[in-house]
Amino acid sequence: MAKPRSNQSRLHVPEPPFRPGDSPDYSHISVPTMHTPHRPDPMCDDHETAEHALKLIRVMRFNGDTAGEWIPNLTPDIKRKMLKDMMLTRAMDERMFAMQRQGKMSFYMKSAGEEAVSVGHAQALLDTDMTFPTYRQQGILINRGASMLEMMNQCLSNSGDPLQGKNIPVLYSFKKHGFFSISGNLGTQLIQAVGWAMAEAYKNSDSIASTFTGEGATAEGDFHYALNFASTYRAPCIINVVNNQWAISSFQGIAMGEGESFAARGTGYGLATLRVDGNDALAVYAVTSWAAERARKGGGATVIEHFTYRKEGHSTSDDPSKYRPKNDAEVWPFGDPVKRLKDHLIKLGEWDEDQHTAYEKEAKLFVRETYKQAEALGTVDSGPQVDDFTMFEQVYADPPKLLLEQKEMFKRELG
Amino acid sequence: MAKPRSNQSRLHVPEPPFRPGDSPDYSHISVPTMHTPHRPDPMCDDHETAEHALKLIRVMRFNGDTAGEWIPNLTPDIKRKMLKDMMLTRAMDERMFAMQRQGKMSFYMKSAGEEAVSVGHAQALLDTDMTFPTYRQQGILINRGASMLEMMNQCLSNSGDPLQGKNIPVLYSFKKHGFFSISGNLGTQLIQAVGWAMAEAYKNSDSIASTFTGEGATAEGDFHYALNFASTYRAPCIINVVNNQWAISSFQGIAMGEGESFAARGTGYGLATLRVDGNDALAVYAVTSWAAERARKGGGATVIEHFTYRKEGHSTSDDPSKYRPKNDAEVWPFGDPVKRLKDHLIKLGEWDEDQHTAYEKEAKLFVRETYKQAEALGTVDSGPQVDDFTMFEQVYADPPKLLLEQKEMFKRELG
Amino acid sequence: MPQMSMIEAIRDAMDVKMTEDPNVLTFGEDVGFFGGVFRCTAGLQEKHGLHRCFDTPISEGGIVGIAIGMAANGLRPVAEIQFADYIYPGYDQIASEAARLRYRSNGDFIAPLTIRTPVGGGIFGGPTHSQSPEALFTHISGLKTIIPSNPYDAKGLLIAAIESDDPVLFLEPKRLYNGPFDGDHESPSVSWKGHELGEVPSGRYTVELGKARQVTEGSDITIIAYGTMVWVAEAVAKNMGISADILDLRSLMPLDIDAIEASVKKTGRCVILHEATRTSGFGAELMALVHERCFYHLEAPIQRVTGWDTPYPHAQEWAYFPGQKRVTAAVREVLEAA
Amino acid sequence: MPQMSMIEAIRDAMDVKMTEDPNVLTFGEDVGFFGGVFRCTAGLQEKHGLHRCFDTPISEGGIVGIAIGMAANGLRPVAEIQFADYIYPGYDQIASEAARLRYRSNGDFIAPLTIRTPVGGGIFGGPTHSQSPEALFTHISGLKTIIPSNPYDAKGLLIAAIESDDPVLFLEPKRLYNGPFDGDHESPSVSWKGHELGEVPSGRYTVELGKARQVTEGSDITIIAYGTMVWVAEAVAKNMGISADILDLRSLMPLDIDAIEASVKKTGRCVILHEATRTSGFGAELMALVHERCFYHLEAPIQRVTGWDTPYPHAQEWAYFPGQKRVTAAVREVLEAA
Numbered sequence A, B: 001m002a003k004p005r006s007n008q009s010r011l012h013v014p015e016p017p018f019r020p021g022d023s024p025d026y027s028h029i030s031v032p033t034m035h036t037p038h039r040p041d042p043m044c045d046d047h048e049t050a051e052h053a054l055k056l057i058r059v060m061r062f063n064g065d066t067a068g069e070w071i072p073n074l075t076p077d078i079k080r081k082m083l084k085d086m087m088l089t090r091a092m093d094e095r096m097f098a099m100q101r102q103g104k105m106s107f108y109m110k111s112a113g114e115e116a117v118s119v120g121h122a123q124a125l126l127d128t129d130m131t132f133p134t135y136r137q138q139g140i141l142i143n144r145g146a147s148m149l150e151m152m153n154q155c156l157s158n159s160g161d162p163l164q165g166k167n168i169p170v171l172y173s174f175k176k177h178g179f180f181s182i183s184g185n186l187g188t189q190l191i192q193a194v195g196w197a198m199a200e201a202y203k204n205s206d207s208i209a210s211t212f213t214g215e216g217a218t219a220e221g222d223f224h225y226a227l228n229f230a231s232t233y234r235a236p237c238i239i240n241v242v243n244n245q246w247a248i249s250s251f252q253g254i255a256m257g258e259g260e261s262f263a264a265r266g267t268g269y270g271l272a273t274l275r276v277d278g279n280d281a282l283a284v285y286a287v288t289s290w291a292a293e294r295a296r297k298g299g300g301a302t303v304i305e306h307f308t309y310r311k312e313g314h315s316t317s318d319d320p321s322k323y324r325p326k327n328d329a330e331v332w333p334f335g336d337p338v339k340r341l342k343d344h345l346i347k348l349g350e351w352d353e354d355q356h357t358a359y360e361k362e363a364k365l366f367v368r369e370t371y372k373q374a375e376a377l378g379t380v381d382s383g384p385q386v387d388d389f390t391m392f393e394q395v396y397a398d399p400p401k402l403l404l405e406q407k408e409m410f411k412r413e414l415g
Numbered sequence C, D: 001m002p003q004m005s006m007i008e009a010i011r012d013a014m015d016v017k018m019t020e021d022p023n024v025l026t027f028g029e030d031v032g033f034f035g036g037v038f039r040c041t042a043g044l045q046e047k048h049g050l051h052r053c054f055d056t057p058i059s060e061g062g063i064v065g066i067a068i069g070m071a072a073n074g075l076r077p078v079a080e081i082q083f084a085d086y087i088y089p090g091y092d093q094i095a096s097e098a099a100r101l102r103y104r105s106n107g108d109f110i111a112p113l114t115i116r117t118p119v120g121g122g123i124f125g126g127p128t129h130s131q132s133p134e135a136l137f138t139h140i141s142g143l144k145t146i147i148p149s150n151p152y153d154a155k156g157l158l159i160a161a162i163e164s165d166d167p168v169l170f171l172e173p174k175r176l177y178n179g180p181f182d183g184d185h186e187s188p189s190v191s192w193k194g195h196e197l198g199e200v201p202s203g204r205y206t207v208e209l210g211k212a213r214q215v216t217e218g219s220d221i222t223i224i225a226y227g228t229m230v231w232v233a234e235a236v237a238k239n240m241g242i243s244a245d246i247l248d249l250r251s252l253m254p255l256d257i258d259a260i261e262a263s264v265k266k267t268g269r270c271v272i273l274h275e276a277t278r279t280s281g282f283g284a285e286l287m288a289l290v291h292e293r294c295f296y297h298l299e300a301p302i303q304r305v306t307g308w309d310t311p312y313p314h315a316q317e318w319a320y321f322p323g324q325k326r327v328t329a330a331v332r333e334v335l336e337a338a
């Protein structure tokens, strides 16, 4: 580990082990292989999961085998679907990133390295379960069969944008796919998801809510509200912390402090707590099923930490080589989530390199074709565009007179 | 335990075991006698205190004996001072409550039943340590020798009020006694105390900060901020949660949910966590010394839960018989903090009933005399009063012109 | 017609809606078993069940946050914030979330919640139990801000708020809970009993959000007020023996700009009252609007009478409160201006 | 004289103060090693040490909270909030605590902290990277609110803010970080290089908080602006070829009311500009103040030109932004009014 940088006072400020120029070495992070913790009954006492908050639940070994108590009962078809969803998510991310670089979009955010979290999680939920995602779970939409054209239209803020240009790229809203409107304000949706889940219980429904935060945003008050209210009212929900090691330029130790895991934050609230290898799609599926069952049966909420790695920049506005070693992502010891599920399927005899290359191409082609259709509907500054006057809509259910007058003022401005 | 009240939905809403009309029976709360947890080294790993968050540290048994590893090394003189401070605090509270009832004050808040928390804690700190109290730690001021006349003047908002009528009764500010200005907004001072402590570390000073919250207010975001920032920057501070079982009318289970203790909230943040019998002044002293030593030596923050009971109404505006059994306080199994220290001192042979009665009288007399002096300086609506124009002062260091103009407007209004 | 205090009228509004619509529920600090520190929810838990009227942790951000999630999921939550002075930890959830959810999702999700909270001074509550923060909310597009001045309006407006598909902030002047208050703290308190506006129909009725109430009709001057200040305005006009158009706004956003404009165009003179801090208070917006629309009809500069640019002091409460003296002086000046 | 962008000037202000006063330190999200998402603190950690310029958790409430504690304990913290749109979780700590600590303790404790945060649109940031929430702060007594429009002022005002014994909210128009912006998004961007106001003296100097800058002197009309809108005002006046008194307020609270009053009394006509949402924006207060003081000197109704009462949309950014067209129309109307 790198030596701590000079600090002339007793004020302790944590620093990441490696900075640009360092040769990162993660041998201090133990990669559990066989000793994945046991799987308690989903209706167990929350105490029984305290150790799970500090361990790491894994299903797939690096050689493609599966091991331990958490192996989910999934058909090869479903596993192939998961792999394809992850590949499609990645293909879309790559295309959109490139298009942003060409000036077609104001902004984009990839989920590279984290596809197993969104896809594995979504696969284990019911369609009636509402998800409250951040901007890095586009895989949920892909898994739930949302229209990629609509997603791209949103990113382009074009004439086909379901949000009519009101929001920045990636901040989707797809109620029809159980995908809550993403807020640009970090953390806020955590407690809203708890409220949504409370409403499900109130209505005696079987559905649950599942909400996401990055590890960085756990520092917001909303995270505390969510854990506390979920505990008090035994809300049927899942609180997912995606620990991808980085906020923007801050490493996870800034949010974590002297704590040992983000899952462990839930322990003091009496919530179930699981920590999972977030690059292991089957493990993500397994812990999600466990937590969903617990929630659905009235056992209350589970905090799941998805331990993963943000392989690329925070967004198109970011350059990670400014604050971490260039090869950090490569030496990260948990591998790539797509490759890991691929290796597993190949080992099973349910997938091969040719199929993989073929689907890679197919996904790329599909994304390219879809993007073409999207661009034909315009971009934020060219082609068919959203009518400017739509900006006055959906502020209120019934717009106040003062707002209608402003619409008139704007008409006069345009002449 | 009382049966839960009817609830026609799956939404779980916690309820206290007893309501008015019930016969409270706290036999389910175990009162640990000899098995107080062991005392680790104050610089131990935070893990070693995880069990302490769920147990209860005690020093005094009900018969006045002391037991266990936490017995503090205190002279009889200091113990007597603590007893007297507690008695004086109680005597003042009683007088002020009665005077409020006579209309002399707009409001008052007693600390009955919780005197050991404030006095025991203050006794274990250094004068240079800044405390960030709530409205129920007046015992800190008494212990630190603040002028009771000034305190009463504040409550009366009279011509001698150091705050010149700006704030409501009990929300004292005594920088000279290391007593931070109490905010009417719950929770806010928790994170401010962490900032104060960070500044001490930044300045390489040995002083620490100690901050308080009721168990109810732990639900505010500031509690989370405090634990998180204290952990990240290893701030030299103590975070005290006074669990007196009640917010206003809400029992502690509303804030706690499925959690097991408020001290345990700190575990997930990697902070040291102690839970103490808050009616045991010697135990409060002991845990405070431990946490103060840890903080001063660079070991970071400790969360201390003081397990106690609010014997009376929340404030003069409250009537607890509306929401809890009338005799709840009496059957509460941890006794009265004054009586417990008294019994211990008597057992030691350092105090007797006569001395006790004598000091009770002395305290009462002192309070009565002091109150007379205070009332001579006026009350909020009679006698010498704060000049109305002082309301324009201390808004800014240098008042803006618009504010000075308002002062002139007010002059004109008075004619 | 039943006689009600404002507290009872507010409680009745919730009771009516909870009885009629299973999606309506209410919660907040001390709201459940105890029935609220001002007793606005007393009896509702017993009548409607633990799951429909309950206590929350002391967490205003959490309270608003769950209300948003519930509202998006089809319920009609009525959340209580114990004092408006404590609403700020929930400010982000209100301004960034409740008010913006419809817009940012282009109508895909909405947040039809109501937040009730007591405002205003007059009970020696000092800096943290007396604030009137309405202007911090009227600046937030997407939010409706309502403030009744009497039991009849309180019930009708609260029912309309609960039924509104937009998030509504419902401010309750605590000094009016038990009776009208004309700003003279030295005279004995009056109750709503026997007061015309204390006559509150049973069952459901609504008062439209966005319509002002014409308190008195007159020709000399327009006095724009809301909440407690409506009563001060009425007392001042009466004592001065002037013929005033007094408007009780009731709804700050949406605003009854037509009523304001018509009145000032008629009288040519205008005084605006509020209890909140002067600078950037809602009076500034009202003044701007009147100026923009009625400039050529004004015979004197508009004046506003407000609280000062200081926190609400404890002992100097009546020096802070814009009472009859301050209002009278302003009205006189405006009337006497050439 | 050194040439600086506004980013460099802001960084230099902190550098100067950190060099001169060991009690000054700065922190915020991504502020440390990385130097801030807008690079305002780049290099400060390396130069002054890890303990004087560091990253914080993503917790605006926590950031302001520790700043208050530090400030009360004798330090001079400069806290960065990454975007003003994210300041709301810290609103309670700012409004209830930083702004009130001096008052409620009658001067026993003070909170001399500075909060820096970027405001305004023009970078396609949509609803959550474009807001101008100044009016939510000018209503808070005890707080100072500053907004520079150029590098020279930015440095001098920030140094004055750090030295002020009051809490200061320091708003940085992000569209001006790298150059002046006249509201015409279609013309090529300009940089501060070579610009007169990009000439920034080295070392310590201050610009007094509460003094407006007279941008141009004129006799036809007064245009009151701040932040980005100052540049739009200048372009409009130039293009229209009118003789305008343009005031760059720089400080909203304390406000240079004398300068405003003198100017409007001279010109008799006034237009007020801001980018924020119209209703209850700071323009309302300015309009109220001008009305109160200059009524008899006004030859036409004052107009305000503002953003709309909607969230800041993404695609319709330039339809929302109060650009030259909107401003020109208002100025023309005011000039032409009888």
Ligand SMILES: Cc1ncc(C[n+]2csc(CCOP(=O)(O)OP(=O)(O)O)c2C)c(N)n1
Pocket (backbone or CB within 6 Å): A134, A136, A184, A185, A186, A187, A213, A214, A215, A216, A217, A218, A242, A244, A246, A247, A248, A310, A314, D029, D058, D082, D086, D089
């Ligand atoms: C309330 C708030 N504060 C700050 C930001 C700016 N911001 C956007 S993303 C980000 C980092 C988030 O990190 P993390 O929570 O770990 O999520 P990740 O991007 O790693 O998925 C920051 C600081 C914001 N959007 N909202």
Ligand SMILES: Cc1ncc(C[n+]2csc(CCOP(=O)(O)OP(=O)(O)O)c2C)c(N)n1
Pocket (backbone or CB within 6 Å): B134, B136, B184, B185, B186, B187, B213, B214, B215, B216, B217, B218, B242, B244, B246, B247, B248, B310, B314, C029, C058, C082, C086, C089
């Ligand atoms: C932010 C905020 N919300 C609500 C209140 C109103 N309030 C004052 S005291 C109180 C109960 C506090 O309970 P607890 O934290 O347990 O402290 P205790 O009174 O028991 O010492 C409430 C709800 C407040 N003062 N501040």
Ligand SMILES: [Mg+2]
Pocket (backbone or CB within 6 Å): A214, A215, A216, A242, A243, A244, A245, A246, A247, A310
């Ligand atoms: Mg992250």
Ligand SMILES: [Mg+2]
Pocket (backbone or CB within 6 Å): B214, B215, B216, B242, B243, B244, B245, B246, B247, B310
């Ligand atoms: Mg309590």
